[in-house]
Amino acid sequence: MRKNLFMLEELQELDLKIDGRQGGRQTLLDQMVELDQQVEETRLAVDAKRGELALLEEEKEGLEANLVTEDENIARSEVRQKEIKTQKEYQAVVKEITAARKLKAELEEQILQKSAQAEELTADIAAREADLASLEENMASRKAEIQEGLDRIDRELAADAAAKETTVKAIPASLVKRYLALRERRQGIAIVEARAGNCSGCNMNLPPQLYNSLFRGDDLVLCPHCQRMLFLRQDAQ
Template structure:
């Protein structure tokens, strides 16, 4: 049993190392996903601003078309005004011209506002495009580093999985099954040392008779408190 316990401890060290590699691997994958998210968010923001600018330009063009129409109306009314014979008709046309000129002024003001807004938005888009380009460049560098890290981890995992398979085959299947069940229940730690009368897994005192039975190494001994497998290093005791 002692030999099997040492093999289980070796298996546990491999499992813990594999757990750590998988955790590190997932962390790198999460970092890569976050980089993609940041770039996509920046790209969507630039696209949204471009959409705003296109809408502004469309509104501005509509105002300019309305302005051109009013200018034509004014010009026609001014020509017609020169041909009018009666005072009443003259005043009516003059009133039309005045209203058209007022609307023209309002349209010009609105066009000026739209022009200013478009210029500000265009400047913002230029700045955000520069930020996006910088982010994409930095992301490319960081992704390269992450890929290198993933490659290293994958190589380590491949070697550890081979070692795990070899070690597992050297242990009775029923013992491996029990070890795996304990690992799931005890945060990955199924085999612990018994030291100075205590379980190093839960730090509880072990009954003297149980502790003494570890020296015989005949049967599997579990901690009565945490149920972990107890291993005694006699050269240390």
């Protein structure tokens, strides 16, 4: 039994190593996703600004069309003004021309404002596009480093899996099954060393008769407190 227990300890060390590597692998995968999200968020921000600019240009074109219409209205009114015979009609046309010119001035002011906003937005988009290009370049380099780390971990996991397979074959199947059940219930630690009369898993004191059984090493001994498998090193004896 003592040999099997030491083999179980070796199996547990391999499992803990695999757990750590898998955790590290998941961290790298999460970093990869985060990098993609950063690029996507930056790209979406650029697209949103482009949408703002397109809407601004559309509004400006509408104002320019209205300005053309007002210019035409003024021109027609000025022609009519020359043909008017009565004072009343003349005053009405003058009023129309005045109102049209006022509206034209307002439209021109709005067009100037839209042009200034469009110019500012165009500069902002250019800066954001430059930032996006730089980010994508940096991210490509960082993702390459992460991929190297993933490849290395995968090689290590493959080696660990092979070593684990060899170790499992050397242990009775019933004992492996019990180990796996304990490992699942005890946060990955199924077998622990008995040291100085205590269980190193829960630090509780072990009964003397149980400790004597460990010295003999004939049977499987469980900690009465945490139910983990116990083993005793030869040097401790």
